[in-house]
Amino acid sequence: MKQPETKQELLDRLGPQRSALVEAMNFHGGRANSRELREYADVPKGSMQHHLSTLVEWEVFEPVGETEYAGKGPGAAVYAFTAKGQAVADDVHTTAVTADDVQDLREEVAALREKQAAQDERYRELRTILDSIVDDLAKIKENGETPS
Known part of the structure; x- marks a missing residue:
């Protein structure tokens, strides 16, 4: 050749x-x-x-x-x-992709996982609050009360 x-x-x-x-x-x-x-x-x-x-x-x-x-x-x-x-x-x-690129991506993924974990925790907190509100509204409806 x-x-x-x-x-x-x-x-x-x-x-x-x-x-x-x-x-x-x-x-x-x-x-x-x-x-x-x-x-x-x-x-x-x-x-x-x-x-x-x-x-x-x-x-x-x-x-x-x-x-x-x-x-x-x-x-x-x-x-x-x-x-x-x-x-x-x-x-x-x-x-x-270089080894440095792989390391950078690993660090970005770790940061995103931390952010996702924080968002998941916040979601659980909000879900608990929402469930409580729904329960309160259901009780009010059962008792015939009108929400103010």
């Missing part, structure tokens, strides 16, 4: 799976093993090596000569961005 000559040509030729791998590498801070990349990018096992080889050939990724072992099975090769790859990632990184 002929290497793209310009950054724009490279971006145009990435396609969805290689773009997802670039986003995955960006998510992992510019260094990740092939298992992490595949899981994040959701690339099928059967095409993973093809896409990684292409990204290495295009000088977007480079193998760092390490293997990481996680659990049983063979180790996973480790890759990192090249300078060219980082420049490409800056343009591809439009939809990827």
Whole structure:
């Protein structure tokens, strides 16, 4: 496969799976093993090596000569961005979520849960008051009294 000559040509030729791998590498801070990349990018096992080889050939990724072992099975090769790859990632990184993004979202969710809990408590208080008013009105109606 002929290497793209310009950054724009490279971006145009990435396609969805290689773009997802670039986003995955960006998510992992510019260094990740092939298992992490595949899981994040959701690339099928059967095409993973093809896409990684292409990204290495295009000088977007480079193998760092390490293997990481996680659990049983063979180790996973480790890759990192090249300078060219980082420049490409800056343009591809439009939809990827970073670890900082995830932390920010967790904090926002926690704040929303606290707000929801406070609103739930206020709802219960108002519901109790409303139920009391309805009971009082029912008693007044039974006794034939007219509310003032």
